[in-house]
Amino acid sequence: VDRHRIAYVGHSWDAHVGAILAGVETRISSYVLMASGYSDEEEAFASKDPERMAQIKEVGEDNVHNYFREYAWDDPVYFLGHTDRESIFLQFASADPITKETAQKYLERFSAKDKKMEFYNAPHALNAAARLDRDRWLQKRLAIKKIDEKELGDIEQLK
Numbered sequence: 001v002d003r004h005r006i007a008y009v010g011h012s013w014d015a016h017v018g019a020i021l022a023g024v025e026t027r028i029s030s031y032v033l034m035a036s037g038y039s040d041e042e043e044a045f046a047s048k049d050p051e052r053m054a055q056i057k058e059v060g061e062d063n064v065h066n067y068f069r070e071y072a073w074d075d076p077v078y079f080l081g082h083t084d085r086e087s088i089f090l091q092f093a094s095a096d097p098i099t100k101e102t103a104q105k106y107l108e109r110f111s112a113k114d115k116k117m118e119f120y121n122a123p124h125a126l127n128a129a130a131r132l133d134r135d136r137w138l139q140k141r142l143a144i145k146k147i148d149e150k151e152l153g154d155i156e157q158l159k
Contacts, residue, residue, distance in 0.1 A: 003027050003029065004029050004142075004143075005029070005142045005143060005144075006027060006028045006029055006030075006142075007028065007029065007030040007031065007032065007138055007141065007142055008021060008022070008028050008030070008031045008032070009031075009032045009034075009134070009138075010031075010032070010033055010034065010036075011034040011035055011036075011125075011126075012034070012035050012036055012124065013036070014036075015033035015034050015035065015036035016036045016037070016038070016076055018031055018033050019031075019033055019036070019038050019076035019079060019080060020074070020076050020079045022079065022080075022082075022083045022086050022088065022110075022112075023076075023078075023079025023080065023081075023082035023083055024079065024082070026085060028086065029085070029086060029087060029141065029142075030086065030087040030088075030089075030138065030141040030142065031083075031086055031087070031088050031089070032089045032091065032134050032137065032138065033088065033089070033090050033091070034090075034091040034092075034093075034126055034130070034134075035091065035092060035093050035096055035124050035125075035126060037098055037102075037106075038076040038077055038080060038106045038109070039075065039076070039077035039106070039109075040068060040074075040075045040076075040077070041064075041065070041068035041075060041077075042077070044056065044064065044068070045061075045064075046102075047097070049097075077109065080106070080109040080110045080111065081109065081110075081111045082111065083110050083111050083112045084111045084112060084113065085112075086112050086114075087112060087114040087115070087141050088107075088110050088112040088114070088115040088116070089115070089116045089117075089118075089133075089134065089137050090103065090106065090107055090110075090115075090116070090117040090118075091117075091118055091120065091126060091130050091133070091134065092117070092118070092119045092120070093119075093120055093122045093123060093124050093125075093126055093130075094119060094120065094121045094122060095122065095123045095124055096124055100119055103117055103119065104117070116137070118130070118133055125157070127157060128152075128153055128155070128157065131152060131155065132149060132152060132153070135147050135149075135152060
């Protein structure tokens with residue numbers, strides 16, 4: 001297997017896990033990470049969701065901080081700075097709670113020299129434009145044959 005032609009594509013929780021993997025796995029050269037966050041503790045405390053804010057208040061801020069310290073091995077933020085060998089493409093959906101400013105901060109935390117980010121006017125499942133961008137990006141990174149973009153466009157949109 002040509003190690004320069006191995007990619008990981010993950011959506012939502014799988015993108016969360018993929019960001020951790022990118023920091024420790026040396027055999028994968030390219031990562032497409034879609035519709036996820038990459039700093040659990042920061043996101044928890046930055047949330048404006050009344051339910052999440054009530055949960056933090058009920059449990060206690062110190063207890064929540066302690067929880068995140070105890071489970072730091074599961075927070076991608078600690079792995080993003082160890083991705084210098086990889087190519088990273090982050091895709092975000094406008095319907096998700098992550099802002100463009102937060103997404104830009106995530107991109108900057110990845111140490112990869114070859115990195116890219118796109119935002120799509122789309123639901124969490126993303127859309128055909130994201131799929132096309134993702135496939136074109138992978139085609140270049142993995143040196144695979146040209147993808148039939150018409151067939152790709154005919155794939156039914158996930159909900």
